[in-house]
Amino acid sequence: MKLLEVKNLKKRYKNKEVLKDISFDMDKTETLVVIGPSGTGKSTMLKCINRLVEPDGGQILLNGQDVIKARRIEKIRQRIGMVFQEFNLFNHLTVLDNVRIGPLKVKKLQKSVATELAMENLRKVGLASEAKSYPAQLSGGQKQRVGIARALAMEPDLIMFDEPTSALDPELIGEVLEVMRKLALDGMTMLIVTHEMGFVREIADRIIFMENGEIVESGTPEKIFNAPEKERTHQFLNQFTKFWREK
Amino acid sequence: MEFFLSSMSVILRGTGVTVKLTVTSLFLGAIIAVFVALAQVYGKWWLNFIATAYERVLRSIPILIIMFMIFFGLPTFGIRFDPFIAAVISLGLRSSAYQSQIFRGALLAVSEGQIMAARSLGMTGVQTFFHISFPQAVRFSIAPMTNEFTIVLKDTSIAYALGVTELLREGTYIVSTTYEPLLIYSMCAAIYFVITFGTNKFVSIMEKGFAIPGYEVRGVERG
Numbered sequence: 001m002k003l004l005e006v007k008n009l010k011k012r013y014k015n016k017e018v019l020k021d022i023s024f025d026m027d028k029t030e031t032l033v034v035i036g037p038s039g040t041g042k043s044t045m046l047k048c049i050n051r052l053v054e055p056d057g058g059q060i061l062l063n064g065q066d067v068i069k070a071r072r073i074e075k076i077r078q079r080i081g082m083v084f085q086e087f088n089l090f091n092h093l094t095v096l097d098n099v100r101i102g103p104l105k106v107k108k109l110q111k112s113v114a115t116e117l118a119m120e121n122l123r124k125v126g127l128a129s130e131a132k133s134y135p136a137q138l139s140g141g142q143k144q145r146v147g148i149a150r151a152l153a154m155e156p157d158l159i160m161f162d163e164p165t166s167a168l169d170p171e172l173i174g175e176v177l178e179v180m181r182k183l184a185l186d187g188m189t190m191l192i193v194t195h196e197m198g199f200v201r202e203i204a205d206r207i208i209f210m211e212n213g214e215i216v217e218s219g220t221p222e223k224i225f226n227a228p229e230k231e232r233t234h235q236f237l238n239q240f241t242k243f244w245r246e247k
Numbered sequence: 248m249e250f251f252l253s254s255m256s257v258i259l260r261g262t263g264v265t266v267k268l269t270v271t272s273l274f275l276g277a278i279i280a281v282f283v284a285l286a287q288v289y290g291k292w293w294l295n296f297i298a299t300a301y302e303r304v305l306r307s308i309p310i311l312i313i314m315f316m317i318f319f320g321l322p323t324f325g326i327r328f329d330p331f332i333a334a335v336i337s338l339g340l341r342s343s344a345y346q347s348q349i350f351r352g353a354l355l356a357v358s359e360g361q362i363m364a365a366r367s368l369g370m371t372g373v374q375t376f377f378h379i380s381f382p383q384a385v386r387f388s389i390a391p392m393t394n395e396f397t398i399v400l401k402d403t404s405i406a407y408a409l410g411v412t413e414l415l416r417e418g419t420y421i422v423s424t425t426y427e428p429l430l431i432y433s434m435c436a437a438i439y440f441v442i443t444f445g446t447n448k449f450v451s452i453m454e455k456g457f458a459i460p461g462y463e464v465r466g467v468e469r470g
């Protein structure tokens with residue numbers, strides 16, 4: 001059974017079709033990366049998967065369970081972690097409480113168990129020493145690593161990353177990618193939206209190129225980077241290499 | 248000297264009533280305000296409409312008219328309050344309109360992203376409110392509430408008109424026997440000042456105590 005199946009997903013805002021007919025699936029432990037120009041519907045797609053945005057049509061199955069028909073969506077969201085471009089840490093809580101609040105209040109684990117779980121995941125992202133700090137006292141890279149630890153502490157089946165490094169200063173991107181690289185090696189199932197093409201090439205098992213609410217093409221990194229079928233994919237990736245050359 | 252002491256004790260009694268009026272009215276106002284703000288931020292359109300109408304109307308009527316309507320008007324329907332209660336209800340209702348806007352602004356100042364993050368963890372709307380929105384909104388409300396306290400404190404003097412024996416009425420009573428208006432009213436003014444000043448200091452200390460380290464607390468002004 002597939003870990004995630006998305007079939008004919010549709011979403012429109014007023015008279016704009018943001019997701020036209022998206023279908024793809026993911027295996028357990030797979031790292032699937034979604035690339036594409038901005039305004040293409042990548043974030044909307046991720047939010048439809050855990051229904052932070054209600055899809056207009058299609059089907060989403062998580063381990064075979066229908067997400068759109070689920071009566072208690074909260075139960076399903078617990079199994080899908082999400083990491084945001086803007087980190088979205090809880091400002092009034094310490095780093096420890098940011099990571100612990102899910103296991104404690106949502107999963108209703110015992111405080112000692114939730115604390116241990118939180119600390120374990122803070123160690124994974126290298127921030128156990130900041131447990132008592134508040135988000136405003138951290139650098140952007142540290143904030144995002146707390147965001148990742150917060151998602152990990154729920155022990156989800158899948159983590160979705162929406163441009164996790166786009167809000168970071170260039171010198172802070174590395175530490176976040178390093179943590180994600182480790183997760184991929186550990187066998188975490190990850191659905192990642194990013195523009196970090198070097199990173200994509202290195203860790204993606206499969207890539208989806210999306211434009212205007214549609215999947216233009218998908219395939220392995222070798223295929224997408226070296227021999228894309230569609231001219232549009234080639235053009236899109238070319239922008240990045242040109243950009244690199246100019247730099 | 249003996250006369251001075253007896254005047255002092257009357258004035259202190261009045262001060263006690265003034266403080267009681269202020270605190271009770273603010274408390275009543277705070278409770279109503281939370282519901283008005285909730286209706287405005289999370290309510291369906293019709294709840295939002297009712298809450299907004301309530302808040303706009305109360306903000307537009309002079310406090311003296313609200314007091315007269317409640318104290319002199321309601322008995323027409325057989326509803327009678329003693330002057331103190333009528334004053335608390337009037338000041339409380341009016342303050343609820345302002346406090347609701349403080350709290351509404353504070354709720355809206357909690358970023359959408361944090362709400363989304365909470366929901367993505369699997370929190371329900373109610374859990375998100377109690378664990379994420381409410382604790383931050385309360386902090387954002389502290390600074391603008393100082394201002395509201397000062398306004399309600401000063402407006403309690405209008406309860407004079409209903410015959411509540413608060414600070415100003417006691418002062419006036421003493422003036423009528425001593426013929427020292429400047430002195431006595433200056434004393435009353437000084438007392439209002441001391442309470443306001445002391446409270447502002449107290450709140451700003453509290454605010455620092457509750458502040459989130461590294462995070463600047465944004466507030467919303469009474470407008």
Ligand SMILES: Nc1ncnc2c1ncn2[C@@H]1O[C@H](COP(=O)(O)OP(=O)(O)O)[C@@H](O)[C@H]1O
Nearest residue numbers: 013016018036037038039040041042043044045
């Ligand atoms: N809440 C919304 N209301 C209306 N339009 C929206 C909303 N959210 C996104 N959109 C529109 O949907 C399109 C896709 O947005 P998004 O999913 O954020 O794209 P991407 O993440 O690929 O940059 C954009 O044109 C955007 O303006």
Ligand SMILES: [Mg+2]
Nearest residue numbers: 042043044163
């Ligand atoms: Mg996006």
